[in-house]
Amino acid sequence: MQTINNTKKGWSVKDVIFLAIIGIFFGIIYQVWSYAYYALAATPLKPYANDITLGVWIMAGPLAGVLLKKVGASLIGELLAAAVEMLLFSSWGAATLISGFIQGIGNELGFAATGYKNWDKLGLLLSTIGSTIITFIWDWFQNGYNEYHMGLLVTLFIIRFISIGFFSGVLVYWISRLVNKSGLGK
Amino acid sequence: MFTHRLNPAILLIIMLGIGLQITFARSFLTNVAIVIIGLSYLLYCKISIKLISIMILSAFPVALGSWWSFIAFGTSDVWHVGWIYASRVYAYLFLGSILTLTVPIKDILLSLEKHLKLSSTFVYGILAAFNLVSRIKTQYKIIRYSATMRGTEYHLWNPGLYLRIIIVALNWSGDLAEAMTSQGFTEGGARSSIYHDNLPFWQWLLSFVLILIYFFFSFIVRPW
Amino acid sequence: MKNSLVIQNLTFAYAEDEPNIFQNFDFELPIQNFNLLVGPSGSGKSTIFKLIAGLYPQYRGIKRDGKILLNGQEISEVVPFERAQHVSMLFQNPTRQFAMKTTFEQIVFVLENIQYPENKIVPKVNEILETMHLNAFKDRNLQTLSGGEQQRVALAMTLALDSPIILLDEPFANIDSKSRIELLHELKILQKDHGKTIFISDHDISNYDGLVNHVYQMNVEKKKIVELSLSFLKDTLLEQHFAQNTLSSSQIFSWNHLGFKSGDRTLLNDSSLFLPQGQIGLLSGDNGIGKSTFFAALSHQKKYTGSILFKDNPSEKVRLGKWAKIVANIFQNSSDQFIRLHAHEELELSARHSLRSDYWNDNRIKKAISHLNLTDVLNHVSYQLSGGQQKKLQALAVLIMSQPIMLFDEPFAGLDIDSVKSLMDIITETTVDLELTSLIISHQRKGIDNRVNYELIMADQKIRRQKEF
Incomplete structure (x- = not known):
């Protein structure tokens, strides 16, 4: 009988299902929160709504990174969450997947900058900086941030960094510490 | 009839190929063109008017907010810019919906596996997880209830909420993966497949032509 | 080719720093026989099945020594699509063993996995559906089938794989007794007429007498399984029902014309009843009949x-947050209950928010902790406690909350008899002292029967008091 080739250490089906289930939970959480977002997004305050909530939208990426500690985990975690959102939770548009990709790249760059050696405070700090900068550049084009005046841009950038810093940095760090203490981490 | 529909893999290529460009294009009219072409394709695929209307309405708040924020905070030609970004919301929406509304999830994934080399580990892992959606929703309720029952509440910023989610995801993904392995599913292994779809050469050609035409109009002609 | 499945000198543990579950364990599976493994839940039955299916140590644990050989080859090294054609498995939780949406798609998936010739797949699936009488379920969503139906589909998969060895890990945990008997009958045919080897684990030994060739039992002390005499199966106790005590006439909780469904199956229809206050009821009924769903409703x-009424007022308009202070649910799955990390935090949280903090003073809580033998583990992480300790901790945490209505879903599963008794002491004392309305779902009757005041039976979409039968 053919035996297992144990040489490559790629993605297991368990990892994929694990991240997809987390993505579905996030989809449910977002559904509850999206009402608040929409209420704010229907006004001129939309850019604020975007930047305040951004950290929550991109949490899935760094969370996947610190839980699986794998090259590409942040990017794939974020992409999976975006795919879930697009396919199961009625975000029919193309923007969901494309933004997910961009956000994932931002997170991934942070961990990559540590040579994929640090999945702790430093990795997360760099990941939040990476995603803040990358998503801001992206919104410069996609959401027309280049049209806003300097004062608003600075405010938005700071809000964005705080949001991402808290949800995708501090909170993810707390979660990973909790998972480690619980003894359930892998 | 079905054979004239576009293959899911082609739809994804169109979606990404044009979607990435939209971000950098600054034209109201090309956005409108995407909406019209997308809407025509949806109608051709006999998608119900009701579903299309719901979709259009659901994006309205964001489109309105985009438009309004430029009128309020814009620095240059605020009206033009307002309309570009409001219509862009809909261009994205229709671009995505030609894939998400016309093809079942399973066919999207199987087509990506067959034509775009998406690994079967992802295809079947995602399908397996998606089957549990209604159970995951129930589980989320249980998690919330377990806290209220004890006089407290989980908020979005409580790490404990995510620990609960992670525990469920760990257990369930383990159960499913073990079952799939025992059913012979082999990561990276060869499989046979009864999934067959039509992907004639003209569809590849069409996707490239559409992407090029869009590029030409958005970045060279640059209509209003 | 003659099949063989042999364990040689196996030593296995769940983790590097944990004690061995099996030690120097030798075993040979009797081929073409019907074999049964018995033992209480949590004793390691699943582990042995997953080891011989080649799933462990890939998915969990470490093998410290020994071999598990399928036809002379180490099974964990055999590639899954080959392995599945020799050994296949039915799992304890039927809902979490399907990758696909419908019965048809699922069996196709299995055949594709073993690289069955493409043009023969559809005819083969149809043939299997025919054999297993599953035609009516061909395009049904698997998640909406009953537990019994789901296990039939799982059995159909093993036929598609054509594996000579079929492992069934507690396959009847969520299945009614009628489906259980049918499935056992089908397994017997597979063994006798088709030469399959059946290895099944169960905590309930009824219906096996005359069916099986070998019975084994988990022996936790020796860290291995031992064979028992077949006469062991004759000791089946007939389920006894309780004599009805005098019911308390005071009641604050009732329901009117209550009904609910799971998918399109009606589980309860037009039921009206009240629960007496200050007393403990036992809710019995077949597996999979909808008892847990009843608690969820x-x-x-x-x-x-x-309508569900509390103090004669319909509850449908009551906010969820407020209702959670009236009805508490002690979940079957302990990890659904914990909201803090350590055991002591769990109890402190309850003490802080208790609805009857006058009653649950520090002294009483301390006494309850020691009565349940939890004193030494208070500083441990709840998730790392043994299954039994988790059960006791979660029950105590909710009892301290003292909602007027307490619903216990299998609180004694996996507890030893002393633990059952001490937990029952605390449930009884709290129920009587605080005039709570308690209802318990439990398969375990030993150690609780003299404390229960009445019994409700759920069957045929109805809930009746025992004396009405």
Whole structure:
């Protein structure tokens, strides 16, 4: 009988299902929160709504990174969450997947900058900086941030960094510490 | 009839190929063109008017907010810019919906596996997880209830909420993966497949032509 | 080719720093026989099945020594699509063993996995559906089938794989007794007429007499399984029902014309009843009949028709947050209950928010902790406690909350008899002292029967008091 080739250490089906289930939970959480977002997004305050909530939208990426500690985990975690959102939770548009990709790249760059050696405070700090900068550049084009005046841009950038810093940095760090203490981490 | 529909893999290529460009294009009219072409394709695929209307309405708040924020905070030609970004919301929406509304999830994934080399580990892992959606929703309720029952509440910023989610995801993904392995599913292994779809050469050609035409109009002609 | 499945000198543990579950364990599976493994839940039955299916140590644990050989080859090294054609498995939780949406798609998936010739797949699936009488379920969503139906589909998969060895890990945990008997009958045919080897684990030994060739039992002390005499199966106790005590006439909790469904199956229809206050009821009924779903409806976690009344007021308009202070649910799965990390935090949280903090003073809590033998583990992480300790901790945490209505879903599963008795002491004392309305779902009757005041039976979409039968 053919035996297992144990040489490559790629993605297991368990990892994929694990991240997809987390993505579905996030989809449910977002559904509850999206009402608040929409209420704010229907006004001129939309850019604020975007930047305040951004950290929550991109949490899935760094969370996947610190839980699986794998090259590409942040990017794939974020992409999976975006795919879930697009396919199961009625975000029919193309923007969901494309933004997910961009956000994932931002997170991934942070961990990559540590040579994929640090999945702790430093990795997360760099990941939040990476995603803040990358998503801001992206919104410069996609959401027309280049049209806003300097004062608003600075405010938005700071809000964005705080949001991402808290949800995708501090909170993810707390979660990973909790998972480690619980003894359930892998 | 079905054979004239576009293959899911082609739809994804169109979606990404044009979607990435939209971000950098600054034209109201090309956005409108995407909406019209997308809407025509949806109608051709006999998608119900009701579903299309719901979709259009659901994006309205964001489109309105985009438009309004430029009128309020814009620095240059605020009206033009307002309309570009409001219509862009809909261009994205229709671009995505030609894939998400016309093809079942399973066919999207199987087509990506067959034509775009998406690994079967992802295809079947995602399908397996998606089957549990209604159970995951129930589980989320249980998690919330377990806290209220004890006089407290989980908020979005409580790490404990995510620990609960992670525990469920760990257990369930383990159960499913073990079952799939025992059913012979082999990561990276060869499989046979009864999934067959039509992907004639003209569809590849069409996707490239559409992407090029869009590029030409958005970045060279640059209509209003 | 003659099959063989042999364990040689196996030593296995769940983790590097944990004690061995099996030690120097030798075993040979009797081929073409019907074999049964018995033992209480949590004793390691699943582990042995997953080891011989080649799933462990890939998915969990470390093998410290020994071999598990399928036809002379180490099974964990055999590639899954080959392995599945020799050994296949039915799992304890039927809902979490399907990758696909429908019965048809699922069996296709299995055949594709073993690289069955493409043009023969559809005819083969149809043939299997025919054999297993599953035609009516061909395009049904697997997640909406009953547990019994789901296990039939799982059995159909093993036929598609054509594996000579079929492992069934507690396959009847969520299945009614009628389906259980049917499935056992089908397994017997597979063994006798088709030469399959059956290895099944069960905590309930009824219906096996005359069916099986070998019975084994987990022996936790020796860290291995031992064979028992077949006469062991004759000791089946007939389920006894309780004599009805005098019911308390005071009541604050009732329901009217209550009904609910799971998918399109009606589980309860037009039921009206009250629960007496200050007393403990036992809710019995077949596996999979909808007892847990009933609890979910009572706690407003599941949609229902009709009305649930608290102090004669319909509850449908009561906010969820407020209802959770009236009806508490002690979940079957302990990890669904914990909201803090350590055991002591769990109890402190309850003490802080207790609805009867006058009653649950520090002294009483301390006494309860020591009565349940939890004193030494208070500083441990709840998730790392043994299954039994988790059960006791979660029950105590909710008892301290002292909602007027307490619903216990299998609180004694996996507890030793002393633990059952001490937990029952605390449930009884709290129920009587605080005039709570308690209802318990439990398969375990030993150690609780003299403390229960009445019994409700759920069957045929109805809930009746025992004396009405």
